[in-house]
Amino acid sequence: MPSQERKIQAPQPNPETKAFWDAAAAGRLMIGKCTGCGQVHYYPRAICPYCLSDKTELQQASGNGTIYTYSVMRRAPIPYAIAYVTLQEGVSMMTNIVDCDLDQIRIGQPVRLVFKPSEGGQPVPMFTPV
Amino acid sequence: MSIKGKAYIVGIYEHPTRKADDKSLAQLHAESAKGALEDAGLTRADVDGYFCAGDAPGLGPLSMTDYLGLKLRHMDSTDSGGSSYIIHVGHAAEAIAAGKCSVALITLAGRPRSEGQATGTAQRATGGNAPDAQFENPYGPATANMYAMCAMRHMHQYGTTSEQLAWIKVAASHHAQHNPHAMLRDVVTVEDVVNSPMIADPLHRLDCCVISDGGGAIIVASPEVARSLKRPKVRIIGAGEAPKHQMGGHVDLTYSGAVWSGPAAFAEAGVKPSDIKYASIYDSFTITVLMQIEDLGFCEKGQGGKFVADGNLISGTGKLPFNTDGGGLCNNHPANRGGLTKVVEAVRQLRGEAHPAVQVRNCDLAIAHGTGGSLGTRHGAATVIMERE
Numbered sequence: 099m100p101s102q103e104r105k106i107q108a109p110q111p112n113p114e115t116k117a118f119w120d121a122a123a124a125g126r127l128m129i130g131k132c133t134g135c136g137q138v139h140y141y142p143r144a145i146c147p148y149c150l151s152d153k154t155e156l157q158q159a160s161g162n163g164t165i166y167t168y169s170v171m172r173r174a175p176i177p178y179a180i181a182y183v184t185l186q187e188g189v190s191m192m193t194n195i196v197d198c199d200l201d202q203i204r205i206g207q208p209v210r211l212v213f214k215p216s217e218g219g220q221p222v223p224m225f226t227p228v
Numbered sequence: 229m230s231i232k233g234k235a236y237i238v239g240i241y242e243h244p245t246r247k248a249d250d251k252s253l254a255q256l257h258a259e260s261a262k263g264a265l266e267d268a269g270l271t272r273a274d275v276d277g278y279f280c281a282g283d284a285p286g287l288g289p290l291s292m293t294d295y296l297g298l299k300l301r302h303m304d305s306t307d308s309g310g311s312s313y314i315i316h317v318g319h320a321a322e323a324i325a326a327g328k329c330s331v332a333l334i335t336l337a338g339r340p341r342s343e344g345q346a347t348g349t350a351q352r353a354t355g356g357n358a359p360d361a362q363f364e365n366p367y368g369p370a371t372a373n374m375y376a377m378c379a380m381r382h383m384h385q386y387g388t389t390s391e392q393l394a395w396i397k398v399a400a401s402h403h404a405q406h407n408p409h410a411m412l413r414d415v416v417t418v419e420d421v422v423n424s425p426m427i428a429d430p431l432h433r434l435d436c437c438v439i440s441d442g443g444g445a446i447i448v449a450s451p452e453v454a455r456s457l458k459r460p461k462v463r464i465i466g467a468g469e470a471p472k473h474q475m476g477g478h479v480d481l482t483y484s485g486a487v488w489s490g491p492a493a494f495a496e497a498g499v500k501p502s503d504i505k506y507a508s509i510y511d512s513f514t515i516t517v518l519m520q521i522e523d524l525g526f527c528e529k530g531q532g533g534k535f536v537a538d539g540n541l542i543s544g545t546g547k548l549p550f551n552t553d554g555g556g557l558c559n560n561h562p563a564n565r566g567g568l569t570k571v572v573e574a575v576r577q578l579r580g581e582a583h584p585a586v587q588v589r590n591c592d593l594a595i596a597h598g599t600g601g602s603l604g605t606r607h608g609a610a611t612v613i614m615e616r617e
């Protein structure tokens with residue numbers, strides 16, 4: 099069952115995050131990169147969560163990752179899989195695993211980036227098994 | 229400065245209601261306050277410190293002190309979700325030790341059942357300005373599936389099984405059968421738990437706590453006040469608190485903030501996990517209990533499944549009697565916040581006032597620990613250690 103049938107709540111961008119969502123609309127997943135300490139972080143923010151530097155920027159992620167953990171919500175009108183995916187770049191993000199048999203999802207499974215439209219159209223990053 | 233021995237828990241009250249159609253939220257807070265003051269043998273005029281969290285109506289301490297007619301020198305509305313009240317006990321002890329108040333009242337109440345609140349499997353409401361909300365809400369985070377992701381990872385990494393998690397519910401049900409106020413009083417088996425409907429893989433219906441209305445209150449007082457009362461003396465000897473979050477994307481769901489709050493509390497108290505006679509452990513879900521038991525040091529990391537199995541948490545037979553009121557899994561979970569009732573049952577045990585069928589013999593040292601917020605994203609861990617004097 100394709101999980102995009104579920105209504106996806108639209109994110110509410112703010113001045114700090116508008117560039118992230120604009121990139122998502124153009125099909126790119128961005129993570130936070132601090133030019134002060136060199137570390138990447140997620141969710142991206144203006145102030146680095148490792149060193150408090152304000153020299154942060156967005157860096158495009160490869161879109162490849164593996165499933166760190168997941169759970170299929172059975173008690174919902176349309177069951178769906180929520181997950182944390184660890185990106186190739188080293189950070190993990192909350193997401194959905196979509197376009198697959200929900201009963202076949204496994205921890206450690208390689209996944210790749212896809213975008214699904216939320217209510218109102220804003221695309222949000224999700225993942226599907228490779 | 230340490231809080232060790234600087235304050236006592238002198239009054240407790242657990243509201244008997246589990247569905248409060250006929251009462252207001254402020255009224256439940258007030259009835260709980262009244263109950264705890266009567267338990268202590270104190271009056272409203274004795275209270276000079278007040279503590280509440282996000283469940284309190286209106287502007288928290290302002291609205292409730294207005295309703296109750298309190299005159300205060302100290303107030304604190306620290307909110308870490310369901311663990312808030314365990315933090316409040318520690319903060320009350322600090323305030324008393326610093327001379328900021330001498331009788332602190334802590335209240336909790338909620339009506340999620342009467343109000344038909346979407347709980348557990350519905351998407352969790354987060355404030356519009358929460359910086360994480362836009363990066364999480366599109367994915368359908370509820371309460372159950374956040375804790376379920378922790379359970380899934382724990383099973384993957386340590387080989388924990390659904391049957392081991394089920395033992396936690398089994399133990400709670402053994403205790404709840406003796407509690408006339410408990411919502412679920414039937415003793416259940418491991419098979420009952422693993423055969424109950426799947427909610428969010430791998431958590432079944434019986435891995436989840438109840439949804440209840442209710443409330444409770446605690447009175448923390450100075451040694452001078454405690455000495456003047458005719459109640460068994462429960463001394464606060466250690467407390468710890470710590471938030472845990474996603475660490476900038478270095479997410480690790482295998483442990484909770486108890487790895488920080490626990491050792492801080494044990495160090496202050498000067499005792500170790502093996503000294504503890506009774507443990508109140510927050511049980512929003514079975515996995516919550518298992519992870520906290522590991523993180524508090526009752527067993528090695530990853531061995532929680534083995535530790536909780538075979539009735540090891542059942543009073544009278546197990547090594548670590550826990551949640552002898554039935555806990556959140558069977559008794560109640562007022563306001564979807566189970567921290568206050570954890571302290572209440574620990575105090576009953578230390579006083580020797582638990583139900584005789586579950587009273588731990590010679591119970592002179594107890595711990596209450598909670599996780600508020602969400603184990604799967606960000607939460608506040610809180611620990612308090614108490615002894616009978």
